Amino acid sequence: MPGARSWGTLGGMGDGGHTDVLVIGAGFSGLYALHRLRSRGFSVRVLEQADGVGGTWFWNRYPGARCDSESYYYCYSFDPELEQEWTWTERYPGQEEIRGYLEHVADRYDLRRDIEFGVRVTSAAWDSGERSDGGSSGAGWTVTTEDGTSRRCRWLVTAVGCLSAANVPDIPGLADFAGEWHHTGRWPHGGVEVSGRRVGVVGTGSTGIQAIPVLAEQAGHLTVFQRTANYSIPARNAPLDPDDIEATKAEYPSIRRRQQASTNGHPFTLSDVDILDLPADQRREIYQKAWDRGGLQFRADVKDLLTDRAVNDDASDFIREKIRETVHDPATTETLTPRDHPFATKRPPIDTHYFETYNRPNVSLVDVKADPIAAVTPRGFRLESGAEHALDVIVFATGFDALTGPLLSFDIRGRDGVSLRDAWRDGPRTHLGLGVAGFPDLFTITGPGSPSVLTNMPVAIEQHVDWIADLLVRLRETGEVAEPTPEAEETWAVEVARAANATLLVQAASSWYLGANVPGKHRVFLPYAGGYARYRATCDDEAAAGYPGFALARPTAA
Numbered sequence: 339m340p341g342a343r344s345w346g347t348l349g350g351m352g353d354g355g356h357t358d359v360l361v362i363g364a365g366f367s368g369l370y371a372l373h374r375l376r377s378r379g380f381s382v383r384v385l386e387q388a389d390g391v392g393g394t395w396f397w398n399r400y401p402g403a404r405c406d407s408e409s410y411y412y413c414y415s416f417d418p419e420l421e422q423e424w425t426w427t428e429r430y431p432g433q434e435e436i437r438g439y440l441e442h443v444a445d446r447y448d449l450r451r452d453i454e455f456g457v458r459v460t461s462a463a464w465d466s467g468e469r470s471d472g473g474s475s476g477a478g479w480t481v482t483t484e485d486g487t488s489r490r491c492r493w494l495v496t497a498v499g500c501l502s503a504a505n506v507p508d509i510p511g512l513a514d515f516a517g518e519w520h521h522t523g524r525w526p527h528g529g530v531e532v533s534g535r536r537v538g539v540v541g542t543g544s545t546g547i548q549a550i551p552v553l554a555e556q557a558g559h560l561t562v563f564q565r566t567a568n569y570s571i572p573a574r575n576a577p578l579d580p581d582d583i584e585a586t587k588a589e590y591p592s593i594r595r596r597q598q599a600s601t602n603g604h605p606f607t608l609s610d611v612d613i614l615d616l617p618a619d620q621r622r623e624i625y626q627k628a629w630d631r632g633g634l635q636f637r638a639d640v641k642d643l644l645t646d647r648a649v650n651d652d653a654s655d656f657i658r659e660k661i662r663e664t665v666h667d668p669a670t671t672e673t674l675t676p677r678d679h680p681f682a683t684k685r686p687p688i689d690t691h692y693f694e695t696y697n698r699p700n701v702s703l704v705d706v707k708a709d710p711i712a713a714v715t716p717r718g719f720r721l722e723s724g725a726e727h728a729l730d731v732i733v734f735a736t737g738f739d740a741l742t743g744p745l746l747s748f749d750i751r752g753r754d755g756v757s758l759r760d761a762w763r764d765g766p767r768t769h770l771g772l773g774v775a776g777f778p779d780l781f782t783i784t785g786p787g788s789p790s791v792l793t794n795m796p797v798a799i800e801q802h803v804d805w806i807a808d809l810l811v812r813l814r815e816t817g818e819v820a821e822p823t824p825e826a827e828e829t830w831a832v833e834v835a836r837a838a839n840a841t842l843l844v845q846a847a848s849s850w851y852l853g854a855n856v857p858g859k860h861r862v863f864l865p866y867a868g869g870y871a872r873y874r875a876t877c878d879d880e881a882a883a884g885y886p887g888f889a890l891a892r893p894t895a896a
């Protein structure tokens with residue numbers, strides 16, 4: 339095999355044998371990368387900081403944690419046997435069930451033997467392998483972990499997730515809080531005792547909206563500190579009926595085809611009705627049907643929802659009306675009513691009795707846009723007005739430093755020792771979200787510029803991994819080093835901006851899609867909004883044309 343070399347372990351850990359590929363992370367993407375690359379004949383090791391598989395679903399154990407995509411399609415599609423043997427129990431899978439599924443996958447495909455758990459990567463550095471005597475030991479990556487040991491590989495694949503770097507607000511006094519505080523994305527495994535206690539939740543994104551109704555049932559008093567009012571659609575979760583499960587299993591080939599042809603990896607049929615051409619009662623009927631069915635399919639039921647502001651306003655009005663119908667107290671209703679962004683321009687939450695929760699006597703709502711949190715005192719929050727809120731437990735449902743945060747949480751250095759942090763100082767730049775100029779043989783599953791968080795994640799992940807695996811097979815055969823060209827990055831940046839600007843998504847000023855939730859973060863629309871099917875076709879074209887967006891160079895021969 340021309341160009342093939344051995345890649346071993348430095349510093350004493352591991353078995354000292356070959357490692358072609360190091361994968362960082364053992365969530366949905368890391369597990370599949372391990373399986374796929376192994377099946378293509380690569381030696382692969384996965385480094386995972388947690389002590390179990392699951393990634394997002396390992397860490398996010400907050401009360402109410404559940405997937406907003408439906409179980410029958412929030413799963414792998416690579417093996418029809420796996421589809422048939424695994425049986426989901428609810429319409430939307432809970433955190434425990436998804437983690438159980440991923441553990442099953444790890445066991446079924448014998449993945450654990452190549453995963454090192456409890457290993458946190460602190461840096462990764464590429465070198466050309468060129469020696470002072472003019473020879474070469476082979477280009478590759480040296481990956482260093484918290485315990486000071488290093489491993490060497492030819493190709494580095496990041497599977498670090500998009501929403502894994504917790505965003506805890508920098509509020510003065512937090513260290514002196516006498517109670518306990520937790521971020522939802524780092525929820526203690528043993529749970530948090532909230533019964534009879536005064537609990538404060540900061541944040542009303544998808545996570546807060548899932549957690550608030552569950553916490554309200556347990557807490558003595560729950561206070562929600564809301565900065566931006568949010569829309570939400572009822573999830574209408576329920577146990578799955580055995581007959582429906584069998585019917586779904588029989589239909590999988592068609593479900594998968596629809597997902598592959600879709601905008602966002604969901605198997606829904608998009609409405610072709612121009613809704614504003616209909617009279618008010620017929621429009622309402624469409625919205626009501628979508629509301630009664632529940633879930634993210636609401637978006638598919640309204641054509642042009644994310645491209646036509648008049649359509650969106652009409653749908654948003656319907657949801658605002660539902661909030662008014664549900665919440666009893668007029669002042670609370672007013673605070674809960676979203677007005678500053680069109681529906682679904684921030685990731686739309688789905689809920690189980692979220693708005694109803696504000697009718698409970700033990701729940702109150704505080705508008706921290708009108709009166710921001712000034713400080714944490716030992717007793718709780720003090721707002722700018724001087725108002726005090728005594729709390730025993732603070733729950734930060736404040737989201738994540740999305741897409742770039744996980745990749746910048748360790749020191750990645752490419753050609754000439756340039757750091758990724760420096761390369762991305764003015765915002766992330768990638769080719770297809772999969773690679774970065776100046777960082778040879780680095781592949782970023784669901785990186786910035788990929789459709790990732792705008793799609794049903796397993797679909798995007800499988801596509802990325804399969805595409806990367808094909809490229810690595812070529813590189814193994816040719817001995818080439820692959821690195822995106824700056825021109826390809828520029829072209830892709832223009833396309834990512836074009837795609838976002840063709841939608842209403844850019845109108846949500848406080849969206850994490852734009853990096854707006856993290857103080858000081860460069861504002862740029864992070865994921866690719868051009869649609870999953872279009873993205874996949876672009877990737878396929880790139881491969882079919884021989885990877886013109888990559889400089890493919892042969893390193894100096896050893």
Ligand code: N01
Nearest residue numbers: 404405406507541542543544545546565566685735736737
């Ligand atoms: O985070 P978010 P999330 N003071 O960033 C508020 C995925 N997910 O964890 O809107 C006060 O959406 C912030 O306010 P504002 C899904 O993709 C998936 O809820 O910035 N408030 C907002 O209300 C989702 O979109 C599932 O003004 C502060 C909230 O905190 C993504 O994860 C389930 C604040 C953060 O909302 C992130 O959701 C759950 C501050 N200093 C989540 N800082 C699935 O189903 C932030 N906020 C798979």
